[in-house]
Amino acid sequence: MLSVSEAFQLIEQTILPASVCEVPLSQAAGRVSACDVISDSDSPPFNKALMDGFAIRTLDIQDDVRLKVIERITAGEVPQCSLEPGTAIQVMTGAQLPAGTDAVIRIEDVLTPEEDEISFTIDSISPGRNVMSRGESMQMGEVVVACGERLAFPKIALLAELGRSKVSIIPQPSVAVLATGNELVPIDQTPGPGQIRNSNETMLVAQVENAGVKAVPLGIARDDRDDLRSHMKTGLQSDFLLLSGGVSAGVLDLVPSVLAELGVQQVFHKVHMKPGKPIWFGVRPADAENSRPCYVFGLPGNPVSSMVCCELFVKFALNRIENLPGLPAESRKARLRQAHLVKGDRPVYYPARITHNDHELTATPVRWVGSADLRGASEANGMILFTPRDAEYQENEIVDVWKWIEII
Amino acid sequence: MLSVSEAFQLIEQTILPASVCEVPLSQAAGRVSACDVISDSDSPPFNKALMDGFAIRTLDIQDDVRLKVIERITAGEVPQCSLEPGTAIQVMTGAQLPAGTDAVIRIEDVLTPEEDEISFTIDSISPGRNVMSRGESMQMGEVVVACGERLAFPKIALLAELGRSKVSIIPQPSVAVLATGNELVPIDQTPGPGQIRNSNETMLVAQVENAGVKAVPLGIARDDRDDLRSHMKTGLQSDFLLLSGGVSAGVLDLVPSVLAELGVQQVFHKVHMKPGKPIWFGVRPADAENSRPCYVFGLPGNPVSSMVCCELFVKFALNRIENLPGLPAESRKARLRQAHLVKGDRPVYYPARITHNDHELTATPVRWVGSADLRGASEANGMILFTPRDAEYQENEIVDVWKWIEII
Incomplete structure (x- = not known):
């Protein structure tokens, strides 16, 4: 046999x-990508503020310095001015930074943020602070989703950011x-x-x-x-x-x-x-x-x-x-929590309770009397493979398990 | 804060x-049961054949014995005869066993199964062999689904067996x-x-x-x-x-x-x-x-x-x-696969790749530059909690992790 x-x-x-077929991105979660997806842009596309605050030049910041606020940018607006020595521009999280910016001072660290001249509760800031540089997260030409990859929400989010409103998938x-x-x-x-x-x-x-x-x-x-x-x-x-x-x-x-x-x-x-x-x-x-x-x-x-x-x-x-590779991906290893004797000459896929115990996966066979015993199997969330052999399986042995459902 | x-x-x-609401069982998978479900019957409801073969009395089986076949039962049919000494009744897997049966001999172990008299390739069989007794898997009055339990397919199957075609759930x-x-x-x-x-x-x-x-x-x-x-x-x-x-x-x-x-x-x-x-x-x-x-x-x-x-x-x-208890069930422990330094004074939920390595769960922080870096996070399938502390997190420490998606 x-x-x-x-x-x-x-x-x-x-x-x-x-x-392969093409579907709206909103229908692609859980499906397998049918092609490599390559980034067509840098992310962020511009140097970007990571905090609400003021775009500044770090060279300008010393004790008691005051900077002149020459512009205030809200989300969706583009800076009109460049930073000149001694100036600051108010920015919101996510805003494109004006030319010349090398750091953003958080609004919490600014005295009198409503005024035209501001000063600070900190006396130094390193270049790059609260700034995300163009291309820091992703560069144009990079493969961001591989062909054959199952699309879970983190990749769906990235594809949305990239504007891939339609994607090629295996239906x-x-x-x-x-x-x-x-x-x-x-x-x-x-x-x-x-x-x-x-x-x-x-x-x-x-x-x-x-x-x-x-x-x-x-x-x-x-x-x-x-x-x-x-x-x-x-x-x-x-x-x-x-x-x-x-x-x-x-x-x-x-x-x-x-x-x-x-x-x-x-x-x-x-x-x-x-x-x-x-x-x-x-x-x-x-x-x-x-x-x-x-x-x-x-x-x-x-x-x-x-x-x-x-x-x-x-x-x-x-x-x-769905063109996913090789042999069953669902197989895992787990520590057996009680001794078990295999009857008969066939490999047995035995209903079991698989649980996380600290950082280990553990498996306990459920009380189960055979293939008609749905009641017994209904207490399981997976199964253990017991291969026939002369000796009993011992507590604490490492065994092969398959999870059926979410392991809590 | x-x-x-x-x-x-x-x-x-x-x-x-x-x-609470009541839905057809076919819509209940993944939802939480809103009541205890109690078995209203024994399972199996009768002594049942676990193999295709012949219902016999083990007392009758000795060397060279021949039994007379007095009935043949197919699935869905009910036995009309009882087993008398020296007789056998052919049964299929799942069939109700005739009164007097205490074992089933597999058809593979029967010589001339088509004839009116049969003999066997085995010379003994223990009582109960290939028989599932009434109530062996489930007894009337037993709680088979607990209130507050999430209904995955093994419990859905059991509810179907019990005829619970409608169930009370949290919608x-x-x-x-x-x-x-x-x-x-x-x-x-x-x-x-x-x-x-x-x-x-x-x-x-x-x-x-x-x-x-x-x-x-x-x-x-x-x-x-x-x-x-x-x-x-x-x-x-x-x-x-x-x-x-x-x-x-x-x-x-x-x-x-x-x-x-x-x-x-x-x-x-x-x-x-x-x-x-x-x-x-x-x-x-x-x-x-x-x-x-x-x-x-x-x-x-x-x-x-x-x-x-x-x-x-x-x-x-x-x-x-959905009335599920207590604090996040999704938290797990995993072994950290590379050293990590926590910056700042806040606990960090850091995107990570969580994988099974033998029977252990392991976690590797992805390359990630911060909250705007979707590209970095898109390579993660979960996150590690890094609590601020004086020393760097060391390789092989056990850390708290949350899985976002299926861990392959």
């Missing part, structure tokens, strides 16, 4: 980065979620005997949205070729179709064969891991009717299996379509 | 938790962003002499949305009482109004006085910190015309001052209106 790292490699090889992929199974009822209904609520749909939508991507639920498809086919056809118009259920070895697991009829090529089925072994992955390539491929994950029906496979493989695939 | 912790206390005392607050200043031009325009682009609006909207809350930009208000008043009136209809600029000591800093006219009471102005000293905070209490209070932050105009104050104070306030 395929190993987890082989599965990652197959996903990596299968998924083509999406085409957010479209994701459809389809639960399959005769045993499912909608979550607002009371299950009859042998039935369960379709909690996977709600979970997968929330999980994909937690990864920053909108997901559309398609409802429940029954274990019936026609019903599966019509629901899947809708789903295959998205960039990703996430199926829940129907991929293990049961009598009615029709999903793989109906997918094949619809032109979806299997890439892999089953991965040596726990939970999540039955996972299925395939692709409907782009063709005459479909300008873009659709990547299909058949996620196991057990809720925690589905959850783990979504965190591990679907999130990785979402990164790949 | 107020200390940062005094400012936090004043915000904490001023902000009242928002009223997402409404946030308006208003930039002020004569020097501002929209980001798609080229600034004339002495002008700058209104990058703070784009930044603050992205920053608030990064905290999980939608923000609405109101454009630019000029340094003019009438224009400020009409824009502010619109903004005061939100739960939060974030103003950018107009709160330092400049000639045209009209913001506090126009706010006072509109019934906004100042709570504090200026905090002993760097950057961000000029920050202003106030409240327009609920009254006859306004059913809810509006909390107003006057953020400094310098972009990194605004950014730091938003991360520190606005995000804290957003947590408080």
Whole structure:
């Protein structure tokens, strides 16, 4: 059976980065830049006041000196005068400094700031004080955003400062979620005997949205070729179709064969891991009717299996379509807070509570009885990878962890 | 001047938790639960198969035993027969087990699974194997979601399983962003002499949305009482109004006085910190015309001052209106990766690159020249608190950090 790292490699090889598009900057937060962005100007564009106060020449400042105020500049105004020996110009924070300025004296350090002549409560000031020189923060021609970088608010702010009101990004992929199974009822209904609520749909939508991507639920498809086919056809118009259920070895697991009829090529089925072994992955390539491929994950029906496979493989695939590099970026190291014995021969992705303890990341397995135990997993905010081995994992060992959600 | 912790206390005392509302579960992800949720059922509701295979009685299994298959159950079907000595019933993963079952033999371990009589490739199996007992994951009456807990996808999934298709939450607050200043031009325009682009609006909207809350930009208000008043009136209809600029000591800093006219009471102005000293905070209490209070932050105009104050104070306030407890949850410890000298007498929130290094969190100050240096801060994903002291901060010291965005 395929190993987890082989599965990652197959996903990596299968998924083509999406085409680039241009969007308003206000829609770019969280998306990946599709090009280098180069500064077309110096920042600040002029020598600039960092404080409200008076632009002066430091040479002029000695004990008891008085300077003549020859101009007062407010924000948005440009200085008309240059500083001559013995003069000062009032400026506000952010204002362009008059020619000849080499420092700004804070208004707090000025006696009689309303008068035409001012004197100071300080007797010296070094050149450059409270002045930001042209180009000090950014120079024309510098790469300020790299191609392939995810745009968080600090870069969005910088792009706004640079006037990049439109930016080239990799668009957010479209994701459809389809639960399959005769045993499912909608979550607002009371299950009859042998039935369960379709909690996977709600979970997968929330999980994909937690990864920053909108997901559309398609409802429940029954274990019936026609019903599966019509629901899947809708789903295959998205960039990703996430199926829940129907991929293990049961009598009615029709999903793989109906997918094949619809032109979806299997890439892999089953991965040596726990939970999540039955996972299925395939692709409907782009063709005459479909300008873009659709990547299909058949996620196991057990809720925690589905959850783990979504965190591990679907999130990785979402990164790949955005052309982000290499293997899962979400993996971290943490200190294990209690001993743990691995059962079975498969690597286990075990729900855990990951917390910051001083400057260390620590991980505690939650009480969890297996892939159907959503209650146990709901207390987790991540998972620990336990690889089968002869000895028990010891308290304080360093283990690999994946965070699911914000670690508080 | 107020200390940062005094400012936090004043915000904490001023902000009242928002009223509770009920929303569909599909809209609850990321919001805070407004009540305890108690399980109304056992999970699983019946003894359940954890594998595709055959329900058996472990007593029956010895060398060479053959069992008679008396029923085959698919998902959604309920067993009609009970297990009698010497019989087996085929089940799928998730199926309700027939009375009398105490283990499930995996289909992989069954010879001739299609026949009416089956035998096994294993010679023993312990009771409980591949069976999840009723109530093993969750028992009726248990508190599964606590009041005040932020609902991430694992809890959303559990609520779906429980059929809580509507949930009581603290609604997402409404946030308006208003930039002020004569020097501002929209980001798609080229600034004339002495002008700058209104990058703070784009930044603050992205920053608030990064905290999980939608923000609405109101454009630019000029340094003019009438224009400020009409824009502010619109903004005061939100739960939060974030103003950018107009709160330092400049000639045209009209913001506090126009706010006072509109019934906004100042709570504090200026905090002993760097950057961000000029920050202003106030409240327009609920009254006859306004059913809810509006909390107003006057953020400094310098972009990194605004950014730091938003991360520190606005995000804290957003947590408080959701009734989340105590002081900033975002503070962490990290190992400092290079020596750093603090200048001045104020605590400095210094832009930094926070990264995971093995199981430790580490922080490296970025190259940054001050509150106007957005370029420098754009390379950061968080900030380090440097408190003024006689000695330089040493490499490898443990420092307080705040993450701004996802730490990769």
